[in-house]
Amino acid sequence: METKPKMIEIKDLHKSYPMGKDSLHVLKGLNLEIKEGEFVSIMGASGSGKSTLLNIIGLLDTHDTGTYRLNDELIENLNEKKAAQLRNKFLGFIFQSFNLINYKNAQENVALPLYYAGMSRKDRNEQALKYLDKVGIKDWAHHLPNEMSGGQKQRVAIARALVSHPKVILADEPTGALDSETSHSVMDLLREINKEGMTIIVITHEEEIAKASDRIIRLKDGIIVSDEKV
């Protein structure tokens, strides 16, 4: 197997949350490597630390000790501004609850990351439409989120995650709010995107969804208990 560059490299990662006087130790010395172009799912019961891990990878939260390299860049002492810029440049997010802005239509939602990347209005609307077409809901470009089905909303969110050409797509329970048929079509879409070379990390607690990826990492009590190819 050819060696691809490392996209994510985590060594001895610790994270705890203060809980009153005590603190809750969530991640306890975690080691993980994900190469460019991988399609990985992270599984675990609630409280296993899988969401915390995704948030740290996604630069939405910070780690306490250990090292984290994203695209060979060491992530430490990031200020909010730098974190925001890195998120905009390297990461695309897909959430369980879609997290679309409810007063913006599909096209405007998709175009938003490009606004923060500093692209002109005309260009980003063009790009947004292109990606809506790619996820198959170009006709819904001018609809508000509350006029769309769950599957359609998640497609908008996927288009939004892709539009800024990130290095990694982070999906937190992307099918959690969808029926099984819609879930399959969303996973098929992610597979398609992966085939084009995108690194994808999916968090899920559904075996069936996890099996649609190439590699399953299982977490328990803040450490990796298994890491296997599908």
Place this chain on the structure above:
Amino acid sequence: MFDLDRWHEIFEAISKNKLRTVLTGFTVAFAILLFTLLFGVGNGLQNTFKKQFADDANNAIFIYADKTSKAYKGYQAGREIKLKNDDLKFLVNKFGDKIQFMSPRIYNFLKTTYQNESSMNDIRAVKPDHQFLENTIIESGRYINQLDLERRSKVAVIGRLVEKDLFKNRSALNKNIVIDGLSYKVVGVFSDEGGDREERMIYIPITTAQGIFGRNDEVDQINITFNPEMNTEEAIAFGKDVQQELRKKHDIDPRDDNGIRTQNMAEANQQVGQMMFGINLVVLIIGLGTLIAGIVGVSNIMVYVVKERTKELGIRKALGATPAAIVGMIIQETIFITALAGYSGLIVGIGLLKWMSPHVEEYFITNPSVSKSVVIGATVLLVVSGLIAGYLPAKRAASIKPIEALNSR
């Protein structure tokens, strides 16, 4: 601030959340409305005071004589003092160009007749300078002149209302009227901003009056205006000097408050000025208080708005919005809403002042309005208030961790 795209983002947020925007703006609009009304009414009061004093020149000093109240230099107390023609010469020699205009006055109250119409009128016998002392406005003909004084002419300059009373709708000019049995030729008709009483006045030459009324060289009163280049303190001091010099000339005790009396408009002006300052200060304090209440109101609502939008702001952060972008957006939105709402308040306020203007004159409020400088000042104040009102919520918005924001409901 001039990023067109950010404006677009803000317009979108505002136009799609109309109720929220209206509620936010209302406090400021109301505060500015009250602010405008207060300033307008304050100005109206000021206008009323200015009008009250428009009758006489505001640099006038009036000099009267009465009985002394202290014995001095061998004279008994209670001696009657008379001002005379030579007192005018004395003042000119003594004070020179400190005096701008000067005229004596002799008063009388006599029956005036033209054909079948007659009325009782105040008569003032004066010199030509008096026109400027009293702000008399000549409507037709002319005022008393130097030639009238020299010839002791029997001429009269009558008020607009005297003409109306005696001549109805005809012109009085060059007609002869009878004052106390003697015929005078009307050489001029005047108006006066001092009111109806002033416009029922008749002016005749002082020399004529001194002869006819048997007053010889006496006068009832001397009016002067001081050189307007003097400041208030100099003018007040000048008034006191005039009084002291006349007391000395008439052998009156310098400490005697009677004998020679003066009334200096500079002192009245100073008092009115202090009172206007007081009124303005009160208006300013209440106005600013209202405005501060408005700013606090907006700030509170914006804090709430930010809380309500926490999730949206979290999404924006996840998609790459920097804290500066978030702060900028919130502050700019607040400034925009404050400025827009404030301006509507201002316009409604100006409209209300215009509308109320004719109805409030009896309450000592004349032409209530706000000046251009107040409007500009208010605009600047609004932008600044927007900045202040937006600061706290923006700071809050920027400090939200994206992950907490995303998890909020």
